[in-house]
Amino acid sequence: MKWTIDRVIEIIKAKFGKYIKDMYRPMANQVIIVMDKSAAPKATLFLLKEAGVPEPQLSTVVGTDERPIRGMFSIIYWVSVNAEGGDAWIGIKTYLHEDDLKIESITPLHPGANWYEREIRDLLGIIPVNHPDPRRLVLPDDFPKNIYPLRKEYDYRSKPTVTPRHVFKRPAEGTVIVPFGPYHAACDEPYHFRLYVKGEEIVDADYRGFYNHRGIEKLAESRLTYNQIPFIAERICGICGFVHSTAYCQAVENAMGIDVPERARYIRTIMLEIERIESHLLWIGIACHLAGFDTGFMHAWRIREKDMWLAERLTGNRKTYGLNVIGGVRRDILEYRKSLALNTLSELKREYKEFVDMLSSTKSFIKRCEGVGVLPYNKAVAYSTTGPTARGSGRRIDVRKDHPYAAYGELDFKVPVYKDGDVLARAMVRIDEVWESIWIIEQALDKLPGGPLRAEIKRIEPYREALSYDEAPRGENVHYVMLGRGNKVYRWKVRAPTYNNLPAVPEMLKGYTIADAPLIIASIDPCFSCTERVLVIDVRTGEKKAYTEREFNYLSIRKSRR
Amino acid sequence: MSYVTLNYPFEPLEAPPEYRGRPRIDPKLCVGCGACSRVCPSDAIIVEDNYRDGLRRIKLDISRCIRCACCEEACPTGAIKLTREFELASPRKEDFTQIFELRLVKCSICGKPSDYTVRQVEKAKQILSHLPKEEVDEIIKRITVCRECRRKKTIRTTFESIPILGLIRA
Numbered sequence: 001m002k003w004t005i006d007r008v009i010e011i012i013k014a015k016f017g018k019y020i021k022d023m024y025r026p027m028a029n030q031v032i033i034v035m036d037k038s039a040a041p042k043a044t045l046f047l048l049k050e051a052g053v054p055e056p057q058l059s060t061v062v063g064t065d066e067r068p069i070r071g072m073f074s075i076i077y078w079v080s081v082n083a084e085g086g087d088a089w090i091g092i093k094t095y096l097h098e099d100d101l102k103i104e105s106i107t108p109l110h111p112g113a114n115w116y117e118r119e120i121r122d123l124l125g126i127i128p129v130n131h132p133d134p135r136r137l138v139l140p141d142d143f144p145k146n147i148y149p150l151r152k153e154y155d156y157r158s159k160p161t162v163t164p165r166h167v168f169k170r171p172a173e174g175t176v177i178v179p180f181g182p183y184h185a186a187c188d189e190p191y192h193f194r195l196y197v198k199g200e201e202i203v204d205a206d207y208r209g210f211y212n213h214r215g216i217e218k219l220a221e222s223r224l225t226y227n228q229i230p231f232i233a234e235r236i237c238g239i240c241g242f243v244h245s246t247a248y249c250q251a252v253e254n255a256m257g258i259d260v261p262e263r264a265r266y267i268r269t270i271m272l273e274i275e276r277i278e279s280h281l282l283w284i285g286i287a288c289h290l291a292g293f294d295t296g297f298m299h300a301w302r303i304r305e306k307d308m309w310l311a312e313r314l315t316g317n318r319k320t321y322g323l324n325v326i327g328g329v330r331r332d333i334l335e336y337r338k339s340l341a342l343n344t345l346s347e348l349k350r351e352y353k354e355f356v357d358m359l360s361s362t363k364s365f366i367k368r369c370e371g372v373g374v375l376p377y378n379k380a381v382a383y384s385t386t387g388p389t390a391r392g393s394g395r396r397i398d399v400r401k402d403h404p405y406a407a408y409g410e411l412d413f414k415v416p417v418y419k420d421g422d423v424l425a426r427a428m429v430r431i432d433e434v435w436e437s438i439w440i441i442e443q444a445l446d447k448l449p450g451g452p453l454r455a456e457i458k459r460i461e462p463y464r465e466a467l468s469y470d471e472a473p474r475g476e477n478v479h480y481v482m483l484g485r486g487n488k489v490y491r492w493k494v495r496a497p498t499y500n501n502l503p504a505v506p507e508m509l510k511g512y513t514i515a516d517a518p519l520i521i522a523s524i525d526p527c528f529s530c531t532e533r534v535l536v537i538d539v540r541t542g543e544k545k546a547y548t549e550r551e552f553n554y555l556s557i558r559k560s561r562r
Numbered sequence: 563m564s565y566v567t568l569n570y571p572f573e574p575l576e577a578p579p580e581y582r583g584r585p586r587i588d589p590k591l592c593v594g595c596g597a598c599s600r601v602c603p604s605d606a607i608i609v610e611d612n613y614r615d616g617l618r619r620i621k622l623d624i625s626r627c628i629r630c631a632c633c634e635e636a637c638p639t640g641a642i643k644l645t646r647e648f649e650l651a652s653p654r655k656e657d658f659t660q661i662f663e664l665r666l667v668k669c670s671i672c673g674k675p676s677d678y679t680v681r682q683v684e685k686a687k688q689i690l691s692h693l694p695k696e697e698v699d700e701i702i703k704r705i706t707v708c709r710e711c712r713r714k715k716t717i718r719t720t721f722e723s724i725p726i727l728g729l730i731r732a
Contacts, residue, residue: 035583119728211706224603225717226605227601228603228604231603231604231628231630232603309578312577312578312580312581313578313580314580315580316580316581316582316629316644317581317629320628322582322628322630322631385716547620
């Protein structure tokens with residue numbers, strides 16, 4: 001029996017009926033259930049743990065300062081039903097009064113909520129009671145207390161004065177700390193992992209990130225108009241930018257109730273898949289490089305160049321396609337570009353096959369990846385991991401299949417799933433997905449329907465809300481939009497896939513050696529810029545326990561002499 | 563393709579025809595309507611009126627440009643185009659801006675500069691060319707009014723349209 005949205009609503013009504021205050025459906029597959037503050041976390045946990053929903057996923061938690069509209073703060077827990085079990089997104093919403101900004105934390109029972117609740121505490125000042133981690137997540141540690149940047153009274157240009165400070169976890173007896181990042185040869189972007197090691201073995205790990213925090217959400221709320229945001233959304237990430245602009249446009253279209261023309265949906269699909277090929281080839285290259293197989297790295301990137309070239313011919317640029325607007329796309333795929341794309345793809349296919357054959361017969365690469373960084377299925381569920389990270393651990397979830405958007409509902413493709421949960425499984429998922437992406441593009445180009453590229457937008461009704469989702473190369477990407485007045489969004493919440501995957505990395509690291517750490521961290525294909533959005537302030541953390549560069553150099557030299 | 567590495571930068575590299583590179587404005591074609599500056603998501607084009615000298619200044623700042631080509635789509639005369647240039651590094655700040663000025667038309671009542679450029683009026687005439695010349699002249703005269711005169715005119719017409727107000731004035 002399919003898990004339709006009505007069935008899920010029935011189940012919640014049966015159990016939490018007396019706490020439900022209101023219920024509305026922004027979209028056919030979305031529902032927002034307004035509940036009492038006491039019941040909302042319980043209902044969320046019930047859906048995630050007990051209800052028996054297939055592959056439930058805490059997709060995002062949105063905190064909004066709704067004081068100008070309703071005089072209250074609000075939190076929405078968005079839970080999705082996956083694994084082709086039914087297309088449903090359930091938003092459990094609750095209002096919090098300014099005098100009592102406390103809500104029961106769900107992190108002790110569902111670790112996947114850890115970051116969401118810390119982010120809301122940092123940015124809005126809503127305190128999750130009994131949260132196991134009292135440290136800050138998004139805001140720099142030197143940011144003053146009692147200033148919450150996502151509250152509406154906070155001006156996006158303000159720069160509060162700061163005093164540096166940050167506390168890391170205490171190391172266990174007999175362990176040594178190895179700081180890894182913010183700047184490290186294996187980091188593409190600034191992040192800081194602290195590895196607690198015994199000899200070579202990693203016993204625990206800690207993460208401190210959000211050095212790339214740019215305040216895009218605040219900027220969008222206060223400064224940008226609807227049509228400017230697709231361009232800044234595209235710049236959230238340097239690799240999967242189109243995913244973000246598509247998700248934003250879809251969110252606004254969903255909230256406004258616009259039907260996007262068929263041709264535009266197909267063009268979006270084609271570009272999303274071109275981006276996926278590009279991203280996966282990039283990752284395979286990096287993985288080869290980190291496993292010490294540089295020939296593979298060069299070959300992967302050589303093949304990737306074909307895809308980049310194709311993107312340039314189709315949209316005018318290798319990245320940042322600038323293609324999306326609310327209601328459709330801006331540029332057409334003309335007939336000559338179609339044949340160009342097909343020719344390039346057949347070339348790419350041939351070369352990619354040669355490359356995959358070579359890679360799978362390279363023992364050094366396979367040996368480095370096999371049995372390393374294992375993330376078991378239950379941990380993958382507990383952290384609500386998404387994308388290839390989840391599929392490598394046997395979770396059958398893919399937004400393209402479970403909640404069809406753009407043109408995916410009309411196209412045929414498979415979702416590769418591997419059960420081993422190690423780095424190799426995650427690599428195999430990506431390697432297989434490239435084939436599927438090529439196949440999707442070929443179908444979409446073949447089926448490409450005629451018609452207009454853009455739908456007309458007549459009127460924007462303020463304060464309507466909707467969720468939008470798409471499958472980024474790294475996993476499920478969720479955007480929430482609440483429309484506002486004066487040609488501006490009231491709230492735009494971005495949840496990039498790495499945000500769900502990164503908290504699971506410390507689990508993967510435990511029990512493996514330092515030499516494997518870069519490969520394990522890279523195996524989720526982390527995208528830090530995606531994950532870190534909301535604020536403007538520079539981080540200058542004074543780290544008391546970290547070694548200075550000289551000390552660290554001295555230690556590494558001493559270690560290698562032995 | 564058989565090559566492995568290109569001999570770039572020792573040989574020039576040509577971008578594909580679809581490439582969106584540095585935008586350039588052709589000052590000969592620009593009418594100064596400011597449509598580009600309205601659609602630009604990153605505020606790279608700024609249009610300012612200088613009433614004292616009677617000039618409209620159009621400033622294109624390449625360093626703010628995100629190459630989205632919204633301006634190219636909006637331009638009514640095809641004056642702004644995204645070229646295929648991509649090698650933009652330069653030690654001189656001036657290389658990143660393109661500035662030019664267009665003359666503003668004189669107010670048909672007081673003779674001070676108004677809110678339209680001379681070329682905008684020419685363009686309007688061109689669009690209205692299917693109408694008889696007298697009618698076009700009448701429309702142009704009515705439109706090319708400076709802000710102050712327009713304000714006065716609005717007040718006057720309001721007074722005239724409501725008879726009671728006319729009596730008060732008398």
